[in-house]
Amino acid sequence: MIKNTAKQKSLEVSQVSHTFGLDDVLEDISLSIHAGQIIALVGPSGCGKTTLLRLCAGITDLVEGKISNSFDSTSFMFQQPRLLPWKNTLDNIAISLKARRVARQQREALARKLGLRMGLVEEDFKKFPHELSGGMQQRAALARALVLEPDLLLLDEPFSALDVGLKSELYGLLVEQLVHRRAAVLMITHDLMEATRLSDVILLMEADPGRIVQRYPLDKPLPERDDNWVYQTTAKLMQTPEVQESFGLV
Amino acid sequence: MKLLRDLPAYLWSGWGAISSLLLLMAVWEWGNQIYGDLVLPTPLAAFQTLGQLFASGEAWTQLLITGRRAFAGFLFSVAVGSTLGIAAGLSMTASMMSRPIVTVLVGMPPIAWIVLALLWFGATDMAPIFTVFIACFPIVFVGAMQGTRTLDNQLKDMANVFKLPKWMAFIDVYLPHIFSYIFPAWISALGMSWKIVVMAELLATSDGVGAALAVSRSHLDTAATMAWIVSVVALLLMVEYLLLEPIKREIEKWRETGSD
Ligand SMILES: Nc1ncnc2c1ncn2[C@@H]1O[C@H](COP(=O)(O)OP(=O)(O)OP(=O)(O)O)[C@@H](O)[C@H]1O
Ligand SMILES: [Mg+2]
Numbered sequence: 001m002i003k004n005t006a007k008q009k010s011l012e013v014s015q016v017s018h019t020f021g022l023d024d025v026l027e028d029i030s031l032s033i034h035a036g037q038i039i040a041l042v043g044p045s046g047c048g049k050t051t052l053l054r055l056c057a058g059i060t061d062l063v064e065g066k067i068s069n070s071f072d073s074t075s076f077m078f079q080q081p082r083l084l085p086w087k088n089t090l091d092n093i094a095i096s097l098k099a100r101r102v103a104r105q106q107r108e109a110l111a112r113k114l115g116l117r118m119g120l121v122e123e124d125f126k127k128f129p130h131e132l133s134g135g136m137q138q139r140a141a142l143a144r145a146l147v148l149e150p151d152l153l154l155l156d157e158p159f160s161a162l163d164v165g166l167k168s169e170l171y172g173l174l175v176e177q178l179v180h181r182r183a184a185v186l187m188i189t190h191d192l193m194e195a196t197r198l199s200d201v202i203l204l205m206e207a208d209p210g211r212i213v214q215r216y217p218l219d220k221p222l223p224e225r226d227d228n229w230v231y232q233t234t235a236k237l238m239q240t241p242e243v244q245e246s247f248g249l250v
Numbered sequence: 251m252k253l254l255r256d257l258p259a260y261l262w263s264g265w266g267a268i269s270s271l272l273l274l275m276a277v278w279e280w281g282n283q284i285y286g287d288l289v290l291p292t293p294l295a296a297f298q299t300l301g302q303l304f305a306s307g308e309a310w311t312q313l314l315i316t317g318r319r320a321f322a323g324f325l326f327s328v329a330v331g332s333t334l335g336i337a338a339g340l341s342m343t344a345s346m347m348s349r350p351i352v353t354v355l356v357g358m359p360p361i362a363w364i365v366l367a368l369l370w371f372g373a374t375d376m377a378p379i380f381t382v383f384i385a386c387f388p389i390v391f392v393g394a395m396q397g398t399r400t401l402d403n404q405l406k407d408m409a410n411v412f413k414l415p416k417w418m419a420f421i422d423v424y425l426p427h428i429f430s431y432i433f434p435a436w437i438s439a440l441g442m443s444w445k446i447v448v449m450a451e452l453l454a455t456s457d458g459v460g461a462a463l464a465v466s467r468s469h470l471d472t473a474a475t476m477a478w479i480v481s482v483v484a485l486l487l488m489v490e491y492l493l494l495e496p497i498k499r500e501i502e503k504w505r506e507t508g509s510d
Binding site for chain 2: 058076078080082085087
C-alpha cells in the first residue's frame with residue numbers, strides 16, 4: 001500500500017558472529033526485519049537466541065558483523081521480568097516514560113491503561129514485584145516494553161509464563177499494535193504454535209554454534225489464521241527434518 | 251501516613267517483648283533476694299533512684315551530653331563510612347585492598363581505641379566522639395561497599411535498555427539497591443554508638459552517663475548504677491523500636507523478607 005513512499009524502516013543484521021571467551025555462540029547470522037513484520041526466532045535452549053536479541057538491542061557489544069537499526073524507537077523485553085523490586089507495578093511500567101520526562105499524572109494514566117489491557121487489575125498497580133505472580137510480573141514487563149509505543153519490539157519469550165487464555169488475549173493485543181502502528185517485532189519463543197500463529201517468518205536456529213538453519217515464511221495474513229490452520233501448519237512444521245533435529249526429536 | 255496506621259498493630263506485637271522484659275525483672279528481683287541490696291538492689295529501688303535522677307534534672311543533663319556525643323560520632327561515621335564504602339565498592343582493587351584494613355578495624359577492641367583517644371585528645375569531647383566514630387566506621391563502610399559491589403549487570407542493562415538518563419539511573423536504580431545495604435548498617439552502627447559512648451565516657455570524661463556510672467561505682471551506690479544502666483538501655487530500646495524499626499519496615503516494604 002504505502003510502499004516506496006518513504007525509505008522503509010528496518011533492522012538489518014548481517015553476518016553476525018559472537019563468542020563468549022572460547023565459546024562460539026553465534027555464527028554468521030543474517031536477518032532483516034521491516035516495519036509491520038513479526039519474526040519469530042525458535043530453537044533449542046542455549047542456542048544463542050537471547051544473545052542475538054541483546055546484540056540487536058545493543059546491550060551486548062557487537063564483536064563481528066554488522067547490525068543497523070533505522071527504527072525510531074526500540075523496546076526490549078528481558079527473558080526474566082527484571083522489574084525494579086523497590087518500585088510498585090505502576091512505576092515499573094512507567095519507567096521509560098519517566099526517563100522521557102513525561103509528567104507523573106500522564107505517565108501513570110498511560111501505564112494504567114496499558115496495564116489494564118494486559119489483564120492486570122487496579123490493586124496490582126500498588127503492589128511490589130515480589131507480591132505479583134510470575135505471570136503478572138511478565139505482563140508488567142511486557143507493558144513496560146510497550147508503553148513507549150516503540151516501532152521495533154524485541155521480545156524474549158514474552159508469553160512463556162502465561163496461561164492459554166491470557167496468551168491468546170495478548171496475541172490479539174500484539175497484533176493490534178502491529179497493524180495500527182506498523183510496528184515490527186522480533187520475538188523469541190519456545191512455542192512453535194505461538195510462532196505459527198503470530199509471525200510472518202519463523203527462523204529456526206540450531207546450537208553449537210548458534211546459526212539459522214531454516215526460514216519458514218507464512219503468507220497467510222494474521223487475522224485469517226484460525227485455530228485449524230495453526231494446528232495444521234504447526235503439525236506440518238513439526239514433521240520437517242530440520243525442526244525435528246533442532247528440537248532433538250530424532 | 252501508613253506509619254501511624256500500622257502503629258497499633260505494631261505496638262500490639264510488642265506484648266511479647268514486654269512480657270519478656272517483665273520476666274527479666276522477675277529474675278532481677280530474685281537475684282536481689284539471693285545476693286542482697288548491696289550487690290543487686292531491687293528493681294524498685296533502682297527505678298526510684300532513676301525517678302529522683304529525672305526529677306532533679308540530673309538524668310536529662312547527662313543523657314543529653316551522652317546522646318550528643320554518640321550522635322556526633324555516629325553521623326561522622328555515616329558520612330565518612332558511606333562515602334568511602336561506595337567509592338571502594340566501585341573499584342575491585344579498592345575493595346580488595348580495604349578488606350584487611352576493615353578486618354583489623356573490626357577486630358580491634360574498642361577499649362584500645364579509648365586509650366588511644368585519651369592519649370590523642372585528652373579528656374575532651376573528642377575522645378568519646380572519636381571512639382564512637384572509629385567503632386562504627388567499619389560497619390557502615392562494609393555495608394556501603396557491599397551494596398555497591400552487588401550492583402549487577404542486570405540493573406545496568408535495565409537502565410540501558412530504557413535509556414534512563416544518568417541521574418535517573420542513579421536515583422531510581424542504583425541508589426535504592428545500595429541503600430538497602432547501607433540502611434541496616436546505619437542501624438547497627440547507631441546501636442553500637444550508644445554502647446561505645448558510655449564505655450568511653452566511663453574512662454575518658456567527667457560528664458555524661460558513663461562518667462555518672464563511674465561516680466556511682468566509686469560510691470558503691472549500686473542502686474544509682476542500676477538506675478543509669480536502666481536509663482541507657484531504655485533509651486536504646488525506645489529509639490530502636492519506636493523509631494528505627496518502623497522506619498526500616500516502611501523503607502524496606504518492597505523486600506520479600508521485610509514483608510509480613
Ligand atoms: N554473559 C555471558 N557470558 C558467557 N556466556 C554466555 C553469556 N550469555 C550467554 N552465554 C552463553 O551463550 C550461550 C547462549 O546463551 P543464550 O542465553 O543466548 O541462549 P538462549 O538461546 O537464549 O537459551 P534459552 O532458550 O534457554 O533462553 C549459552 O551457552 C550461554 O552459556
Ligand atoms: Mg534465552
